[in-house]
Amino acid sequence: MSSPSASALTKWAVAAARGFAAGAASGPGRKVAVLGAAGGIGQPLSMLMKMNNQVSSLSLYDIAGTPGVAADISHVNTKAQVKGYDKDGLAEALRGCDLVIIPAGVPRKPGMTRDDLFKINAGIVQGLVEAIGKHCPGAVLNIISNPVNSTVPIAVETLRKMGVYDKRKIMGVTTLDVVRAKTFYAEKNGLDVSTVDVPVVGGHAGVTILPLFSQATPKVTMSAEVLDALTKRTQDGGTEVVQAKAGKAITELLFFASVGDLYRCKKIIHAWGLNIKDASCCDYDRRTPLHLAAAEGAFSVVLWLLDHGTEVNPVDRFKRTPLEVRQGGSAVALLLSLR
Ligand SMILES: NC(=O)C1=CN([C@@H]2O[C@H](COP(=O)(O)OP(=O)(O)OC[C@H]3O[C@@H](n4cnc5c(N)ncnc54)[C@H](O)[C@@H]3O)[C@@H](O)[C@H]2O)C=CC1
Numbered sequence: 001m002s003s004p005s006a007s008a009l010t011k012w013a014v015a016a017a018r019g020f021a022a023g024a025a026s027g028p029g030r031k032v033a034v035l036g037a038a039g040g041i042g043q044p045l046s047m048l049m050k051m052n053n054q055v056s057s058l059s060l061y062d063i064a065g066t067p068g069v070a071a072d073i074s075h076v077n078t079k080a081q082v083k084g085y086d087k088d089g090l091a092e093a094l095r096g097c098d099l100v101i102i103p104a105g106v107p108r109k110p111g112m113t114r115d116d117l118f119k120i121n122a123g124i125v126q127g128l129v130e131a132i133g134k135h136c137p138g139a140v141l142n143i144i145s146n147p148v149n150s151t152v153p154i155a156v157e158t159l160r161k162m163g164v165y166d167k168r169k170i171m172g173v174t175t176l177d178v179v180r181a182k183t184f185y186a187e188k189n190g191l192d193v194s195t196v197d198v199p200v201v202g203g204h205a206g207v208t209i210l211p212l213f214s215q216a217t218p219k220v221t222m223s224a225e226v227l228d229a230l231t232k233r234t235q236d237g238g239t240e241v242v243q244a245k246a247g248k249a250i251t252e253l254l255f256f257a258s259v260g261d262l263y264r265c266k267k268i269i270h271a272w273g274l275n276i277k278d279a280s281c282c283d284y285d286r287r288t289p290l291h292l293a294a295a296e297g298a299f300s301v302v303l304w305l306l307d308h309g310t311e312v313n314p315v316d317r318f319k320r321t322p323l324e325v326r327q328g329g330s331a332v333a334l335l336l337s338l339r
């Protein structure tokens with residue numbers, strides 16, 4: 001499974017607990033569905049649900065990769081019965097659910113805002129909510145898919161049209177903003193984070209996230225500058241994570257450049273919006289994809305990088321250019337020296 005951030009784990013645990021508190025069904029053992037269960041959020045979230053002893057039945061639904069995730073999660077030694085469902089199994093996954101959590105959809109890449117996801121995720125959420133309205137209309141709904149500020153209203157209107165809307169049962173998951181505000185406030189003021197509370201109101205995007213540090217406890221007087229910085233960091237917390245995760249994409253790009261896999265290089269560059277002209281697209285030793293492709297004689301990758309504007313002579317930490325790391329004469333060396 002991919003590993004979740006600690007803050008994200010806290011967020012989902014709290015959201016799920018709220019979901020249960022507002023749940024319609026009574027008695028032990030709730031049926032929970034995670035839609036988008038095979039994704040970066042879906043997998044650790046599914047694990048948390050499997051570890052929650054209020055859950056007796058856990059439906060893991062995704063359009064791809066569900067069998068592996070369901071097998072993995074089902075091995076956890078807790079009582080919830082796990083079943084994986086692929087794209088044809090949505091109705092069955094939802095039937096009788098008390099709580100449905102939706103992390104399905106595309107995530108941001110560096111440079112994108114959450115609103116940039118609207119075109120794709122609005123349709124995904126609407127389709128899933130229609131199925132919920134049909135197969136488990138009484139369930140509590142937690143929406144994680146971004147932009148939460150828009151996907152929640154879409155869910156509300158979808159259920160309203162179907163005549164099954166209950167305002168007590170739909171929640172956009174924004175707990176992560178509270179988690180971040182508490183962490184940053186405690187860090188800045190040298191407080192034990194377990195004693196800290198910071199209310200956050202508003203939405204889940206940029207300036208719509210409003211941490212109320214004036215209401216935080218324990219109370220600490222902070223300068224206007226510190227207050228502004230904490231507010232901004234809380235509002236930009238998601239962007240901080242999205243950007244940090246792009247580092248992994250660069251590492252993958254460097255690997256596929258070194259093995260001459262042009263198809264995967266292009267896929268990663270496109271998916272993550274990586275800028276191969278940017279000097280920061282490199283590893284710790286400042287080796288660029290061109291350094292690695294040249295060193296391994298990956299002609300097609302070298303040619304493609306050069307044709308797409310990569311600098312010909314960047315120097316790595318050891319002051320070597322791609323031509324210099326290419327040992328001996330070869331087509332790659334000739335290509336580099338002619339540019
Ligand atoms: N509200 C919040 O605090 C947070 C929200 N998010 C949002 O959660 C969403 C998911 O993020 P990640 O898990 O990182 O993305 P991901 O790409 O790793 O996973 C998304 C999953 O959704 C699945 N999917 C796509 N269309 C589907 C459909 N029609 N039905 C069922 N599954 C479908 C994909 O197959 C994939 O497994 C994004 O929109 C992201 O912005 C992410 C972090 C925090």
Ligand SMILES: O=C([O-])CC(=O)C(=O)O
Binds near residue numbers: 114237239241242
């Ligand atoms: O920022 C994003 O795209 C994901 C998210 O909602 C968060 O981490 O708060």
